[in-house]
Amino acid sequence: MQITLTNTGKRFNREWIFRHLSMAFEAPGKYAITGPNGSGKSTLLQVIAGAVAHNEGSVIYQDGAVIAAEHHFQQVAIAAPYLELIEEMTALELLQFHARFKPLLIPAMEALQYTGLAKAATKEIRYYSSGMKQRLKLAQAFFSNTPVLLLDEPTSNLDAEGISLYHQLIKAYTLNRLVIISSNDENEYGFCEAVIRITEYK
Numbered sequence: 452m453q454i455t456l457t458n459t460g461k462r463f464n465r466e467w468i469f470r471h472l473s474m475a476f477e478a479p480g481k482y483a484i485t486g487p488n489g490s491g492k493s494t495l496l497q498v499i500a501g502a503v504a505h506n507e508g509s510v511i512y513q514d515g516a517v518i519a520a521e522h523h524f525q526q527v528a529i530a531a532p533y534l535e536l537i538e539e540m541t542a543l544e545l546l547q548f549h550a551r552f553k554p555l556l557i558p559a560m561e562a563l564q565y566t567g568l569a570k571a572a573t574k575e576i577r578y579y580s581s582g583m584k585q586r587l588k589l590a591q592a593f594f595s596n597t598p599v600l601l602l603d604e605p606t607s608n609l610d611a612e613g614i615s616l617y618h619q620l621i622k623a624y625t626l627n628r629l630v631i632i633s634s635n636d637e638n639e640y641g642f643c644e645a646v647i648r649i650t651e652y653k
Contacts, residue, residue, distance in 0.1 A: 459508035483640035
């Protein structure tokens with residue numbers, strides 16, 4: 452899998468968030484997008500995901516052949532602070548529902564055991580702590596059977612044990628994937644082979 456951005460830019464109203472960004476992201480590979488708060492890291496990640504439209508240039512997915520834009524979502528799993536969970540569901544129901552659209556690499560209950568949520572598997576997500584919700588977001592992303600994994604501030608709300616879990620997931624479930632991480636925390640992306648500084652594309 453390869454995602455190629457060519458002269459890509461995004462603006463809101465008249466303000467350019469980034470411009471003239473050309474980069475090829477290739478699997479297997481780990482890339483970091485860094486920059487100050489509010490600089491556009493999350494926006495770039497959403498443009499790569501296809502959740503936000505770019506205003507200039509192109510975003511091309513290809514796996515041998517070019518993949519049509521309407522099918523990009525099938526290639527991508529994402530965990531981000533701004534993505535909401537369905538809080539009326541239990542964690543087990545959420546992962547089983549998610550698996551109808553993107554198959555999981557392991558059964559839903561095993562995913563919850565791996566992420567330390569097995570005892571709360573049948574509890575509605577609305578009763579979860581912020582750390583438990585983040586673990587569930589990571590489970591939904593890492594265990595999705597997709598070639599591309601996008602992570603935005605992946606250790607938000609996690610304690611030391613949760614951060615250790617994140618690094619375990621990186622080691623075990625990203626070997627053949629394309630991973631792109633938006634972060635200011637080197638502990639979240641220090642293992643990446645390449646770093647893109649968003650401020651260089653203003």
